[in-house]
Amino acid sequence: MKPEFPALHHLALRKDSSIPAVWDFGPDVGVVLLVPENDRKAVENTPWSVLLGKVLSKYLASENPVFLSTPHGGRAATVYVPDQLPTFKALTLARKAIGPLMAERPVAVNIISLLVDDECGSAMAEALLAALHAGLFHLPRISDKPSEPNDLRDINFFGNFEKARFGYAEATAEGNNLARWLTHLPGNYLTPGIYRDFAESLACKEEWRAQFYDRDKLEELGAGAFLSVVEASPIRDAGILHLEYRPPGAEGKPLALVGKGICFDTGGSNLKVSGSMLGMHGDMQGSAVALGTFLALTRLEFDQPVDCWLALAENHIGSRAVKCNDVITALDGTTIELINTDAEGRMVLLDTLALVSRGKPRAIVDYATLTGAVGAALGQRMAGAITNRRKWIEPIIQAGEQCGERIWPFPYEDDYDEDLESNVADTLQCRKTGQGDHIYAARLLGRFVDDDIGWVHVDMASSGTHPGGLAHIPTDLQGFGVRFGVHWLTQIGNDTHL
Numbered sequence: 001m002k003p004e005f006p007a008l009h010h011l012a013l014r015k016d017s018s019i020p021a022v023w024d025f026g027p028d029v030g031v032v033l034l035v036p037e038n039d040r041k042a043v044e045n046t047p048w049s050v051l052l053g054k055v056l057s058k059y060l061a062s063e064n065p066v067f068l069s070t071p072h073g074g075r076a077a078t079v080y081v082p083d084q085l086p087t088f089k090a091l092t093l094a095r096k097a098i099g100p101l102m103a104e105r106p107v108a109v110n111i112i113s114l115l116v117d118d119e120c121g122s123a124m125a126e127a128l129l130a131a132l133h134a135g136l137f138h139l140p141r142i143s144d145k146p147s148e149p150n151d152l153r154d155i156n157f158f159g160n161f162e163k164a165r166f167g168y169a170e171a172t173a174e175g176n177n178l179a180r181w182l183t184h185l186p187g188n189y190l191t192p193g194i195y196r197d198f199a200e201s202l203a204c205k206e207e208w209r210a211q212f213y214d215r216d217k218l219e220e221l222g223a224g225a226f227l228s229v230v231e232a233s234p235i236r237d238a239g240i241l242h243l244e245y246r247p248p249g250a251e252g253k254p255l256a257l258v259g260k261g262i263c264f265d266t267g268g269s270n271l272k273v274s275g276s277m278l279g280m281h282g283d284m285q286g287s288a289v290a291l292g293t294f295l296a297l298t299r300l301e302f303d304q305p306v307d308c309w310l311a312l313a314e315n316h317i318g319s320r321a322v323k324c325n326d327v328i329t330a331l332d333g334t335t336i337e338l339i340n341t342d343a344e345g346r347m348v349l350l351d352t353l354a355l356v357s358r359g360k361p362r363a364i365v366d367y368a369t370l371t372g373a374v375g376a377a378l379g380q381r382m383a384g385a386i387t388n389r390r391k392w393i394e395p396i397i398q399a400g401e402q403c404g405e406r407i408w409p410f411p412y413e414d415d416y417d418e419d420l421e422s423n424v425a426d427t428l429q430c431r432k433t434g435q436g437d438h439i440y441a442a443r444l445l446g447r448f449v450d451d452d453i454g455w456v457h458v459d460m461a462s463s464g465t466h467p468g469g470l471a472h473i474p475t476d477l478q479g480f481g482v483r484f485g486v487h488w489l490t491q492i493g494n495d496t497h498l
Contacts, residue, residue: 003142005181006177006181008174009136011154012155013156017159021047023048023071023112025070025110026073027072027073027074029074029106029108029109030074030108030109031101031110032065032079032098032110032112033076033077033078034111034113035080035114036080036083036114037083040056052078064093065079065093065096065097067100077101081120085124088401088406090127091131092470092471094127094130098128098131098135099135102135105151107154108154108156109152110155110156111124111128113160113161116160118160121159122162125157126168127169130169135474136150137177137181140184140185140189171486172296174299176479176482179288179292179482180478182198183282183288184477191314192261192263195284196237199241200212209244211242212239213239213241215239223355225328225330225331225347225350226347226348229315231321233314238313240310242307243307243309244308245297245298245307247304250303254307255362255365256307256361257293257308258311258353258364259284259289259309259310259311260286260345260366261310262313262314262345263281263284263313264281267317269321271317272342285460285464286345286368286458286481288479289367289480289481289482290365291310293308294306296482296486304493306489307359307361311351315344321341323341331355331448332354334427336422336429337424338429343430345441346429349445350448353445357450361453364455365488366457370438370461373435380466380470381462382407383407383459383463384458385409385456385459386446387409387457388446392456393409396456399487399491416436416439417443419431419440420440463481464480465478
């Protein structure tokens with residue numbers, strides 16, 4: 001049985017600036033009513049004024065959203081929208097409103113806005129559409145039993161939604177779905193070879209160019225860091241997949257996405273113990289987010305060239321596995337003393353970054369579930385970022401806030417390198433003990449990015465999953481980073497001052 005990535009659920013979308021005079025929606029229609037938080041009496045001017053007044057008065061002002069049964073047996077969510085609406089807040093409200101409505105299996109959802117501010121209304125419209133697509137999507141299940149069909153066909157927007165970017169919401173939703181779908185697949189359903197075949201098939205469909213650097217080619221190039229991870233792999237299917245998106249008329253150097261694609265991680269000679277190996281088929285989530293971002297940019301018909309590089313491998317244990325204190329030579333000639341074979345992600349990434357840098361892209365964003373340290377620092381609600389451009393620190397924070405996937409930068413100071421000095425090689429792979437591994441990992445990776453290339457490293461080990469969902473995503477698995485990648489590359493591509 002081979003799972004197939006499902007297309008985005010088709011929804012007939014209709015937008016009407018006028019609000020219906022009669023709200024006689026049937027029992028199979030869900031309703032989301034957007035009400036100004038600072039003017040809750042706005043509901044008094046609606047056809048449901050008596051019902052809303054009676055029901056809403058029973059709830060605390062902090063209860064948001066509030067659910068009620070409609071006069072014709074349907075279900076409605078009243079959402080109080082603040083004047084100042086961060087994107088993360090809009091996405092969170094959307095998930096909380098959409099989830100219970102979808103449980104009723106409606107055939108249509110009507111979004112009715114009583115908001116005066118078009119900015120807030122449009123932001124909520126985008127968030128609700130994104131939440132709908134996230135909720136409609138089924139993560140892969142290896143079973144002959146069919147998934148429950150969803151009857152939702154129509155989504156109707158009534159009110160002022162002039163600035164809503166519905167195309168953006170759908171493109172990033174499909175990219176997020178792809179990232180979550182790939183990450184959820186069991187390890188035996190997404191080996192490096194299967195992953196490569198899938199991505200190359202997708203490339204053919206989307207008219208991307210594809211080139212695969214297999215182990216033979218990587219050996220020829222001298223990519224010893226990458227190859228050290230796959231020494232014990234029983235199958236020679238690991239490699240680096242390079243995809244190119246070239247829209248008509250696009251010129252100049254590309255922007256680059258890079259993703260860590262460890263399809264299963266045993267830890268190698270530093271074998272993971274007890275339950276810590278559970279879930280390690282998801283250690284390729286960085287590559288899935290890079291590919292999902294790449295797909296979203298394609299759907300948006302992004303007007304600039306973009307490359308996507310996926311470092312695909314498995315970290316096995318075996319007689320050929322590398323050991324602590326082994327010294328390996330990376331693609332650019334740097335020698336590295338191995339300290340922990342379970343820090344394999346940085347090894348496959350650094351050779352990939354060195355290869356990417358040879359093409360002199362305009363900027364690089366890499367994604368990786370790289371370190372536990374970033375989770376200790378941030379919890380599970382944000383991703384960490386490190387950049388070699390100090391002037392990008394505040395724009396990175398703002399980009400995360402604007403797209404709803406929040407990112408927090410950490411320092412990138414060269415004195416950290418003193419703690420990575422080796423007696424037998426140019427550098428240690430990581431510290432032997434101590435804190436701040438997310439910073440030291442980035443310092444190592446940064447050695448392989450040319451100084452004239454702007455680079456952002458996103459350590460999403462802190463944000464890849466969140467129990468009960470987060471923002472607009474209802475599943476524990478988040479697919480975090482697609483919206484940020486689209487936003488950041490668009491900003492970098494269009495702002496010459498950055």
